[in-house]
Amino acid sequence: MMMATGAEERPMTATDIVSPVKLAHFVLRTSRYAEIVQWYRTVLGAKPAFENELLTFLSYDDEHHRVAILNVPGLADQGEGTAGVHHAAFTYASLTDLLENYERLAAIGINPIYVINHGPTTSLYYADPDGNQMEFQVENYASVEESTKFFYSPAFAENPIGVEFDPAALLARLRAGEDEDMLKKRPDAGAKGLADIKLR
The missing domain is CATH 3.30.720.110 (Signal recognition particle alu RNA binding heterodimer, srp9/1)
Incomplete structure (x- = not known):
């Protein structure tokens, strides 16, 4: 990867990389909306910062949300042997x-x-x-x-x-x-x- 430095370009080095300071949250989409929201509330001891029939933001600490859940009707179940987050x-x-x-x-x-x-x-x-x-x-x-x-x-x-x-x-x-x-x-x-x- 090249980095622009005015009139010329130079290769990017490790010192140019800016990493995030923390992992903030992840988002799930589901057709089992109420069940999934209740599961995460239960296992994490989380409370909703916001919820309606389409979207719920959940947190268990001082972050405004750690998990977000989207209600998307009609999704297929996860298939075996597919790539993705483990x-x-x-x-x-x-x-x-x-x-x-x-x-x-x-x-x-x-x-x-x-x-x-x-x-x-x-x-x-x-x-x-x-x-x-x-x-x-x-x-x-x-x-x-x-x-x-x-x-x-x-x-x-x-x-x-x-x-x-x-x-x-x-x-x-x-x-x-x-x-x-x-x-x-x-x-x-x-x-x-x-x-x-x-x-x-």
Whole structure:
């Protein structure tokens, strides 16, 4: 890519790139409008900043909206084997928050489609009524530097996907007094790849 500099052009360098400061929101279109709006209100604890019969803006923090949902009648369901976004991810403040949210949702019949300790994060994946996948996670390390270091470790090279776990059992251990940092430490499961995990 070339960058104009008055009368001449020069190749763009890394110092010319301006990156965004944060990810603000994502937008879904659906023909299951009321059901999808209710699902996101429930799983995220979100409230509408605006809603009518065509559009809902939802937020769970100080951002005016984190999720927007468009009512588009007559859409086809998502097909298997098509390209697109695999999932969006939301970070919780602690393992306790993550697992108590799991327990709350499970009590009303909303269960993860798979759970996995990736190493850098402990994660629960859900599918909304349209099949869009959402990851709810907690950071396993106290700093970005420590998480990044794990990506360069032999353990990650051997198993870049992670290790599945039982969230109810993990919550019971947490409530029994086991240390959160120790519970977030990924166990050694040997070599694993995509074929070993129920990723969809």
